[in-house]
Amino acid sequence: MNTLILNPNTSLRISQILHDEARCYVTDSRCLKVANVTGGVEYISTPLESIVATNYMLQYIADNHERFDCIIVGAFGDPGVQQIRRYLEIPIIGLTGSSLAHAKMLRDRVSLISLTSAFREWYSDVISSLGYNSLVSQYLSAEVDMEIAVNRDRIKLARAAVDIILSNVPRQNAVVLAGAPWAGIANMIAGQIPNPVFDGVESSLLFCNALYSSRNKVEPNKKVVQGVKNVSGLLPAVANFINAAKW
Numbered sequence: 001m002n003t004l005i006l007n008p009n010t011s012l013r014i015s016q017i018l019h020d021e022a023r024c025y026v027t028d029s030r031c032l033k034v035a036n037v038t039g040g041v042e043y044i045s046t047p048l049e050s051i052v053a054t055n056y057m058l059q060y061i062a063d064n065h066e067r068f069d070c071i072i073v074g075a076f077g078d079p080g081v082q083q084i085r086r087y088l089e090i091p092i093i094g095l096t097g098s099s100l101a102h103a104k105m106l107r108d109r110v111s112l113i114s115l116t117s118a119f120r121e122w123y124s125d126v127i128s129s130l131g132y133n134s135l136v137s138q139y140l141s142a143e144v145d146m147e148i149a150v151n152r153d154r155i156k157l158a159r160a161a162v163d164i165i166l167s168n169v170p171r172q173n174a175v176v177l178a179g180a181p182w183a184g185i186a187n188m189i190a191g192q193i194p195n196p197v198f199d200g201v202e203s204s205l206l207f208c209n210a211l212y213s214s215r216n217k218v219e220p221n222k223k224v225v226q227g228v229k230n231v232s233g234l235l236p237a238v239a240n241f242i243n244a245a246k247w
């Protein structure tokens with residue numbers, strides 16, 4: 001299975017974090033590609049930044065989707081996933097949807113821990129759109145300096161996660177670490193806390209494998225577009241995407 005993890009922001013450091021963690025779950029690293037979009041912001045924390053990211057994601061996916069069997073959007077908040085999914089003939093999976101679905105298999109309540117409180121409004125909107133309002137019973141923020149998070153001080157990140165979980169999270173809750181820089185921290189702290197803990201990279205790769213192996217295949221919903229629209233200033237592949245044409 002050829003898997004693309006598309007980082008919808010411009011941080012090469014976060015892409016390296018995603019790549020390092022994803023390699024733990026693939027049998028052949030040659031079948032894994034991690035790529036950045038070509039424009040946007042260093043990290044996404046608002047709905048507006050998510051819209052910007054979706055534009056650049058669409059450009060990359062339109063040009064490259066035929067090379068892959070599955071696409072993972074490597075940012076919590078799943079920018080563009082629901083909008084682009086209906087046009088693709090391969091699975092496209094987000095860190096948010098996959099980690100929450102994974103956690104729901106083990107617990108009826110989830111505590112979501114973001115890196116800082118700046119993400120809460122956007123994450124709340126996304127969780128609502130995914131239908132998980134009743135699942136996420138607690139929002140917490142580790143208030144980690146984003147320089148520490150992006151530059152990957154794993155010891156400080158792990159310590160911050162353990163401290164906030166032991167101090168605030170009910171034992172019966174699952175924990176979802178919300179944000180790409182948390183990748184790999186769930187495995188680091190699993191033996192130090194009483195709760196099941198999830199991050200989006202592991203969950204999304206597990207779902208990719210399941211969908212790839214399933215006899216039920218993805219079918220694009222091309223009925224969402226009525227007729228062919230005139231477009232201008234767009235890459236040909238993106239124009240085809242908008243008009244729901246076969247690539």
